[in-house]
Amino acid sequence: MGYVAVRGGSKAVENAEKLVEYFRIKGESSLLDIEAVKDQFRLGIDKIMSEGSLYDRDLAAAALKQSEGDKIEASFLLRAFRATKPRAYYSTIEKTNEMRILRRISAAFKDVPGGQILGPTRDYTTRLIDYKLFNEDREAVNKFKEEFLEEINNKSEDELESRPEFPKVIDLLKEEGLLIHNDEKKKQIKPDTDITRDGLDFPASRSAALQVMARGETGGMITLAYSTMRGYGNIHPVLGELRVGYLPLKINHPEKDEEVVLGEVLVTEAEVISQEFSDNEDQDMPVFTVGYGICFGHNEEKAIAMAVLDRSMAADSSDAPAEDQEFVLSHIDGIEAAGFTAHWKLPHYVTFQSVLDRIRKSQAEGRVKDE
Structure with missing residues (x-):
């Protein structure tokens, strides 16, 4: 598979990067805090850490925010960061x-x-969609947490101290x-x-x-x-x-x-x-x-x-x-699969022109033969 170099597009690339950033922040909503992402997108963060092969909730939250919620891109960012770090130790085997x-x-x-x-x-x-989330406020959240924790604290000491195997x-x-x-x-x-x-x-x-x-x-x-x-x-x-x-x-x-x-x-x-x-x-x-x-x-x-x-x-x-x-x-491997899928966006001008020429030639020869 052949590729050709793309020239004269550096300014367009720079503008594309600026446009991505603009689309991320163009709304008037409150900017997401990393702590909020980490706390409220718990399962998404876990998937990113697993597929990015790096256990770091803060970096996974930052990657999710940077990628505008694209989990594969966030995992890519996390694994790329991981690749820059030396391996200092191996953990011991746990039961x-x-x-x-x-x-x-x-x-x-x-x-x-x-x-x-x-x-x-x-x-x-x-x-079912929980429509209360459209009007969720801190007061209601704190009330739920207080009632839940109070229920736990009312348990007996035996219940709290028991550690079943x-x-x-x-x-x-x-x-x-x-x-x-x-x-x-x-x-x-x-x-x-x-x-x-x-x-x-x-x-x-x-x-x-x-x-x-x-x-x-x-x-x-x-x-x-x-x-x-x-x-x-x-x-x-x-x-x-x-x-x-x-x-x-x-x-x-x-x-x-x-x-x-x-x-x-x-x-x-x-x-x-x-x-x-x-x-x-x-x-x-x-x-x-x-x-x-x-x-x-x-x-x-x-x-x-x-x-x-x-x-x-x-x-x-x-x-x-x-x-x-x-x-x-x-x-x-989602990152490898996404990378190969993305390669189709690279210039394939030479290979496609070669196929295009063969198809045109074959059709022309076919028409001559029919005539």
Whole structure:
């Protein structure tokens, strides 16, 4: 594919940049404060941090404001910033069963140890426009917050101090010998890789595949996962467990032989369970396998889609798009996909003129032949 240089357009480019800024601020409404963006666009910020592969709520809010709400552009800005920073440390591995839970549900079992925690969710709300938002004022907001916090403060000390443990649902199946991991099934236990430094080769290890999906574009991953449920594949999973909560961020102290806690990271984790039938001589019993997904922030659809695709790519066949590892991992990065889509806006004068000349010549020859 050939391109030609564009000359004499620097002034037009500068004016285009000014016009973008003008369109962002041309209205007479109050300018959005970064804190307001961060607080009131919580889920959008979480998606940007996940797809931008950088956990920083302030920068994600600034990127969302700068991009006028364009999530892909905001993720692009965040990942570009990330690329300029050195990697100082690697965090230690954390057990998610020690997560500080905000939300935890299971669709596989009604009664699970620790109970179902609905947490902040719109799953049970009516999907209608809330017209009160047109006239929302600070006084009404403060009143709601006071009443809500008063209700919490009226709880007994036992209720507030109780910290229930939340064992993993899949561990219950493991204890009965009903579940195996995809790593065991496909023998994909390989040294961990860093896809931001080593690149991606196929077939990719499960660790590399999970890294790609962890920063994949939510909509693209949902589309591919949805295709498996529509019959383009043979995976019909059940949501074993979904968790939203905070994990401690720890690193090994550079000088002392100890771990240091730097803070907490909000994550969403999903584990889906699918029945596995196999003719493998080493596996003479039907078992369940698990698909795993985890991402920054509160983003349940992405974590579930990631878990479904993890399980789908472990299938013995690759008859469906979502079962083909190379197909899935090559098409779920929203920033890369948007970049390639944007390249069509670049000058293609030479290539198109070449095709145009061939078409004109072919039509002319065809008319002569007809005559």
